[in-house]
Amino acid sequence: MDSGRFFERGGPMIRYSDLEYLKLSKGKRFGYKIASFFASIPTALKNGLLAIWRFLGTVFRGIGSEIKDLVNTFKEGDLPTRVSYLVMGFGNLCRGQILRGLLFLLFEAVFILYMVTAGGYWLGMLPSLGLQGPTKELDPILDVFVTTYHDNSFKILLYGVLTIFFIIAFIYTWRLNIRQNKLAMQILKSGKKLKSGKDDLRSLVDDQFHKTLLALPLTGIIIFTVLPIVFMILVAFTNYDGTHDGFNNNLFTWVGWQNFNTMLSWQGSGGQSYAATFGEILSWTLIWAFFATFTNYFLGMMVAMLINKRGIRLKKLWRTILVVTIAIPQFISLLYVSKMFAKNGILNGFLLSMGWIQQALPFWEDPTWARITVIVINIWIGIPYLMLITTGILMNIPADLYESSRIDGANAWQQYTKITLPYMLFVTGPYLLTSFTSNMNNFNVIYLLTGGAPTNPAASSAAGTVGYTDLLITWLFKITMGAESQYYLASVVGILVFIVVAVISLVVYGAMPSIKNEEDFQ
Amino acid sequence: MSESKTAASSLKRHMGIQASRRIGNTAAYIVLVLISVIWLIPFVCILLQSFRVESTWQVGYVIPQQWGLDNYRNLMNTDFPKWYLNTLIMALVTAVLQTIIVLCMSYTLSRFRFKGRKFLMRFMLILGMFPGMLTMIILYRVLKDLGMTQANAVPGLILVYIASSGMGYYVSKGFFDTIPKSLDEAARIDGATRFQILKKIILPLSKPIVIYTVLTAFMGPWGDYVFARYVSFGTSAGMNVAVGMYNWLNKDQISSYYTMFCAGGVLVAIPVTALFLWLQKYYVEGVTGGAVKG
Amino acid sequence: MKKLVSLMLALVMALSMCSFAGASSLEGTYDVTIWVGEKAVDLTLKQVEDFNASNEYGIKINPTVEAVSEADSATQMVTDVEAGADLYCFAQDQFARLVQAGALMQLGAGASEFVKTNNDAGTVAAATSGEAIFAYPLTADNGYFLYYDKSVIPDEDVDSLEKLIADCEAAGKNFSFELNTSAWYLASFFFATGCVSEWQTDDDGKFISVHDTFNSPEGLIAVKGMKKLLDSPIHVSSSAGDDFASGSAAVVTGTWSYDTVSQILGENFGAADLPSFEVDGKEYHLGSYNGCKLMGVKPQTDAVKGAVLNQLAQYLTGEKGQMERFEALGWGPSNLADQASEAVQNNATLAALIAQNAYSIPQGQIHGSWWDLAKVIADDVKAATDDAGLQAALDNYSEKMAALFTMSDAEMNAWTVIGSINGDDWSVDLPMTKGDDGVWKTDEAYAMDAGVEFKVRQGKSWDNNFPADNFVVETAGTYYVTFDEATETVAIVAE
Secondary structure, three states: OHHHHHHHOOOOOOOOOHHHHHHOOHHHHHHHHHHHHHHHHHHHHHHHHHHHHHHHHHHHHHHHHHHHHHHHHHHHOOHHHHHHOOOOOHHHHHOOOHHHHHHHHHHHHHHHHHHHHHHHHHHHHOOOOOOOOOEEEEEOOOOEEEEEOOOOHHHHHHHHHHHHHHHHHHHHHHHHHHHHHHHHHHHHHOOOOOOOHHHHHHHHOOOOHHHHHHHHHHHHHHHHHHHHHHHHHHHOOEOOEOOEOOOOOOOOOEOOOHHHHHHHOOOOOOOOOHHHHHHHHHHHHHHHHHHHHHHHHHHHHHHHHHHHOOOOOOHHHHHHHHHHHHHOOHHHHHHHHHHHOOOOOHHHHHHHHOOOOOOOOOOOOOHHHHHHHHHHHHHHHHHHHHHHHHHHHHHHOOHHHHHHHHHOOOOHHHHHHHHHHHHHHHHHHHHHHHHHHHHHOOHHHHHHHOOOOOEOOOOOEOOEOOEOOOOHHHHHHHHHHOOOOOHHHHHHHHHHHHHHHHHHHHHHHHHOOOOOOHHHHO | OOHHHHHHHHHHHHHHHHHHHHHHHHHHHHHHHHHHHHHHHHHHHHHHHHOEOOOOOOOOOOOOOOEOOHHHHHHHOOOHHHHHHHHHHHHHHHHHHHHHHHHHHHHHHHHOOOOOHHHHHHHHHHHOOOOHHHHHHHHHHHHHHOOOOHHHHHHHHHHHHHHOHHHOOHHHHHHHHHOOHHHHHHHHHOOOOHHHHHHHHHHHHOHHHHHHHHHHHHHHHHHOOHHHHHHHOOOHHHOOHHHHHHHHOOOOOHHHHHHHHHHHHHHHHHHHHHHHHHHHHHHHHHHHHHOOOO | OHHHHHHHHHHHHHHOOOOOOOHHHHOEEEEEEEEEOHHHHHHHHHHHHHHHHHOOOOEEEEEEEEEOOOOOHHHHHHHOOOOOOOEEEEEHHHHHHHHHHOOOOOOOHHHHHHHHHHEOHHHHHHOEEOOEEOEEEEEEEEOOEEEEEOOOOOHHHOOEHHHHHHHHHHHOOEEEOOOOOOHHHHHHHHHHOOOOEEEEEOOOOOEEEEEEOOOOHHHHHHHHHHHHHHHOOOEEOOOOHHHHHHOEEEEEEOHHHHHHHHHHHHHHEEEEOOOEEEEOOEEEEOOEEEEEEEEEEOOEOOHHHHHHHHHHHHHHHOHHHHHHHHHHHOOOOOEHHHHHOHHHHOOHHHHHHHHHHOOEEEOOOOOHHHHHHHOHHHHHHHHOOOHHHHHHHHHHHHHHHHHHOOOOHHHHHOEEEEEOHHHOOOOOOEEEEEOOOOEEEEOOOEEEOOOOEEEEEEOOEEEEEEEEEEEEOOOOEEEEEEEEOOOOEEEEEEO
């Protein structure tokens, strides 16, 4: 009642001191918390922008000092150092660090070879994404049309980006090479010995061990995650689609912000605009993610508590039964479950034959039914995981908490709300957030259960049908698989999905009571 | 208020507690049985359908009129064994390599404090927020240029599965965080290298999380449909079970393949379920030890 | 090397006017990947063997036949043409998309003639974009009709949609008609009342115009008929033959369901043309699409391999090939000679389809997005509570159709030159680009004779055009055309 006033009243919010806060009633406290959360948003935004500004400042200052350092090193450097500006690793070789020197040299050789043979071409083509598409002419003798393929926009974009990555890596290595010269000169000056190749190797399994461990995983992530994401973002600025596939029919090219304008303009010419469709799907995605996360969370916790209940036997059996469902691939179980709920599926058949219903229930036909059904079936999928996770935590709650509360006369419900739930929420806060965002991108459940059905006539467009159960991620899939394969549009949607997820994560992280300090746990 | 009366009332209260507990337990059992039935129904149905021989299409009843192994026999005459073998190979190799990579990553992030660590973790968190759906077409082209598509889809898929697996370090990092750092420090004082600490101290303590990682990695390839379809690109020799069997659900084919689909489903479920039941204990420990700390 | 071969070939051709010019050069062994439907894999392997044994050119095909369904193959091909099969079968609705994607080889004059003379007109149209032919018709049985359970529906009731619904409701059985999820089936009601949706494509497979009358008084009658079925609790939006095993007594589907349905129903099996529905006392017989499956050749960089693939495709889709497919799989042929044969004429499976053919229209080329746009009509109609709601459903549809062909703002605002330049008879819009000075200028300079006339217009329409009278070129030369939007003046600038 009273808690609402923070929203109604304009102007600056009343701030309480700790003592004042403690005097507030429950409702007021809640309202105060929410109000302070909203009140903190402008500050958070300001801080965020300031942080970005400071970051940029640091970057520019960093670059400035780097250049200064490079010049100084050259001025003060000996001959091997100076030669190293051109021939990487030369200084190392002269000073007896054969292994390092050779590696530097090898890297430079590979880089130059690559740039000459291929990299130069890809980089040169990047601004245009190719000059000539395929041509077709009739071979008059064989009476056959022959196609000659020329540039490939897709490859130009892909390898162009890869080449830029490579150049960045080269610049970094080159800088490293110079810094090492500087360091070596300093070390020699102070009369110490340089590290030998053997020392280097040993340090790789000791104080530099993290580099060894991270080398492989990070290379994989850069090539197979970062590169594709950069590519995907760039595609949003091209006209890459089914009729401009970049090789077989027409080349694609840069179109600037046009796709974002198309996507975000609210003035759709006839029918619903993309922005409106996006908004509609986004709101369902958020509703879905909320229910999918919290129904699973609370029901999973309840099942875990049920199994943990004192006096229940065969605990292991119950757990096993639930856990088995994790082990069976979803494309089998979900497809089957989807058929069970069909209008002529066995569930309707059973209910009809028992006479409990007069006509088949529209599980997949009616928008509201379908939305509820997917959430319910998702409970079926999610409870086993949550049961496992919460079982462990429940056992960790100190038993004496319950003992003492029982002596104080608390009943089971009070114990749950005062002890179990706060503890659980505190410990699993971060987990809840990740599970919320991963539910937003839960492709499998929707794709296998409904494929997005039933269709939402108003939201469907030339870019493909949209259903009432479609999430942003399945919509994105449909756009690429649809008749026109509008990859550029899918990229725009992908970027927007990212922004939504990122904003939610940031806001929730900021608002979470237990932003954990990871060092506390060790 | 005589003593006997107090004793009686306490006894009564005691019995009351017992009775209410008995009622509570009975209710709990009923709920548990109900839950078990709901959770098992689809699997029991799939199992029963796989033994139905009187027809191959979907029917409105569950219990077969005629029982037999025809569906399993027929499966052997399709490409199913090949798909099964492909998937098994992928699952085994991925399980080993992905575990190594995930452990490297999570151990490093849990134990080392180096420049750029926070940045790295935040960076991967942000990367994970991009929907992966779109990057598939790009990964497909990369694999194609490496000659790892179509008939060679198996190594290609393995490469992609393991390449980005480092991003899934959360759970095991959470687990490593629970192992006291003082153990490391003591060993450092004794002159052990970081590598020796990992091998001799951390790994033996990490059995649950290792097994958890192996299990999740092993399960992945069995269910992958969207990306595996890209990479095998219409070539039966490179398909996994999901892609191969999904084709049977095509409108023209479903009525002759439906029961075989169920039989295939049962065969797919067997290795994963068996492994799961066998290693369940560690999975639970791994998931509870790691997930919540994230 | 290739030139030398061509030269020799030219010589050979000059010497002997044999039926096929490149004959002798085709000898050799070729690795060929072929995608066909799962059921046709074995047959195709056998047919390729026969081709190897019988062809007169010494071609040896080393085939890899993969089961990729006719529904999936186009999606696969469009994703990556390069990795796709050399020869592949697909349903005709994917044709335009494949031509646009550059996934189909245009046929030469001889091959085009082969297609035109041997196949029925509907299937030839299905393989044609603009003036060019891009594929070989393979079957002509991609239509739908009614299967029914005789134990529930008496034979005399199959002519009437209302009676069918009543029989099913009385028996507590379902009626499967895939209206909500497939425009292919949904169009049936519109065709019944004489509505059309016809599309034109150009030589690149690009859609240039549509004639669509779904939103019309006839269309309103159609959706009224449709609503009868949609409102019935026994309607199931499905086209699966095995629906008979799960409670349906009538299913609208095609020949591919025959095996399943006949096995499930046994002696109660019934098949007939689609029923009629009644609105305001008038009967309308449900129409249908009459479609086909096609075989396409992937574009080739090597003329010889291209010629070999065309030979193989002609064998597989020729009179003999289609007959074998009919005998082995029961697929209705598109080949005229096969269609005339006694076996095909007497085939029970195709009888209902042939009866329905009287009411069907050839599918032709349809914009890929139309399928997605049109199928939502059913959901709209079902939700409608009165005639106004039904009309709203049609309005929604036609609005979307309009949006499909609307130009972007940039195109609407752009100026173009149109006239007798280049000998274009006022039919081609020459593009212009706006310069930094705000003056529009043609992208290239054109050679113009004295007396050439033209105008500058906006958005490719005559709403805004300059100058008021045609601009006339006085001296011949090569000129850019410029247009200053501010002063509305047209000028020419020598190159």
